[in-house]
Amino acid sequence: MAVSVTALGRLSLPRRLAPAFWGEAHLGDRAFRLCTAAFAAGALLTLAALALQMTRASALSLRRFGPGFVLGTEWDPVRESFGALPFLFGTVVSSALALLIAVPVSLGAAIFLSELAPGWLRSPIGFLLELLAAIPSVVYGLWGIFVLAPWLRDTVQRPLSGALGGLPFFSGTPRGFGMMAGGLILAIMVLPTIASVSREVMRAVPVGLREAALALGATRWETVRHSVLPSARSGLVGAIILGLGRALGETMAVTMVIGNRAEISASLFEPGYTMASVIANEFTEAAGDLYLSSLAEIGLLLFGVTLLLNALARLLVWRIARLPDGARRA
């Protein structure tokens, strides 16, 4: 509901009626309140059940491998030896790559939408960005396989490998599918999240601050740079963290282009494997309780990290603006 939230703008919610005024003389009133409260508790309970159930599902692996699980580099279902490091590596590197690309672009777009664009242009461009967020992940993956990966191989990786092939990041054979493709597709997918939250945050900066800067003779950019961005800073950090949370948990599109090989390599051309991808690919085929439990533990790690990131981001953004809905999806 990015649209309606935009209408709300900031956290200026309508005045609530005093509880005394809303007296509960009627028995039905109390029943109704309790009934809705029970459903509201549902959200809390779901979260708690998720945490409990994920821990229980990974109990076997937790007991068997302990904390060494996150440092183990071997993933061998046959010998039942499981370590999650290659997947952690793949997730962290692809997400970092995604942020590296997406943050400047989405901040630029957010500045344009909130500070520079003429009124008639804001709404259509905002709509297009929402579309970018609305396209299903698996469709991004399909496009990634047949359009993005070949394009990357021929017009980006080949020249890079020719010019900078000596660097470890660009060594190896350009093949399209790999860490670089995974990072790039993630960047495209988190871009609308970061852009729409940043836009809301910047809009919440009081107009007076901009007017003051402009009155002192600052240019538009100086106004943005020295008065809008600093006062929106914590919210912008929150926006980026939300984007990071989405990148970490994103599954299908990355699975389809990253190459899916449990390797740790410095080269961005080489295939990788992410936490979400290994779960998606192997969970239904996992034979053996320990195998299943190890995959569940990867899920538990993913759950824990995104939980922390989201809680942090919410705290940062809540103080400033209501979240547009683009941010509300994993």
Next chain:
Amino acid sequence: MDRYRRRSAIDRLAKAACVAAVLLALVPLASLLAYVAAKGVSGLSLSFFTGLPKPVGEPDGGMVNAVTGTLVLVGLACLFGVPPGVMAGIYLAEFGDNRFGKAVRFSADVLSGVPSIVVGIFVYTLLVLWMRGFSALAGGVALGIIMLPTVTRTTEELVRMVPDSLREAALALGVPRWKAIVRVVLRTAAPGILTGLMLAVARVAGETAPLLFTAFNNRFWSIDLSQPMASMPVQIFTYAVSPYEEWHRQAWAAALVLVAMVLALNAGARLLLHRRAPR
């Protein structure tokens, strides 16, 4: 004067960079939509909507089971996600200005950030193991859980936007509070909530990861809720990673159908909202 010229040059440069960023962000969207439209149209045919998946080489393969499967799964998701979400949203808006309300709001927001694949594992351990098999029901529950936080927060927002004067008017007529909420407040907020639901449905319709080990996939026609069920997103995934040209064509066709559905829901929601509250 020189200093001023430098400052305005930087200003122009920064503005140009921002415009470039917007254009850069829209390039992938344009490319994706163009490819989906072009390749999808050539893959669409009557048999896509009437046939069942066939082995490679046999003509007239289609996805009628996946198309209906997606509709059934989305329906189930609404069944599991919408009523609890709306009730919770009403609580948050009408009674939720307390510590409990804050906690619920916070956990709903955090819940919406949980990766959908984790929700898939959760439902697997909860339902699939218990029912001893993949089922459409489990898929619907997974999608419902994903919908729940969005529905909750949207309902809260829209119920809050209903002016207090309407509540006061209803109460002044001697209507009990719960009736005032259900018959007056909720009815006023209903069109807005509906647009929110359309957006939530659009999101859930394309979800793939949580279905992989809940609803799984099914090559045959089935609308039995206790059996595995095909869906368009899972079918796109299966076909896209296969080596067969013919399956790729069908994957593009399914992507076109899915994207058209999502875009229609988004545009519809936006139109509805604009008609209601022109800004």
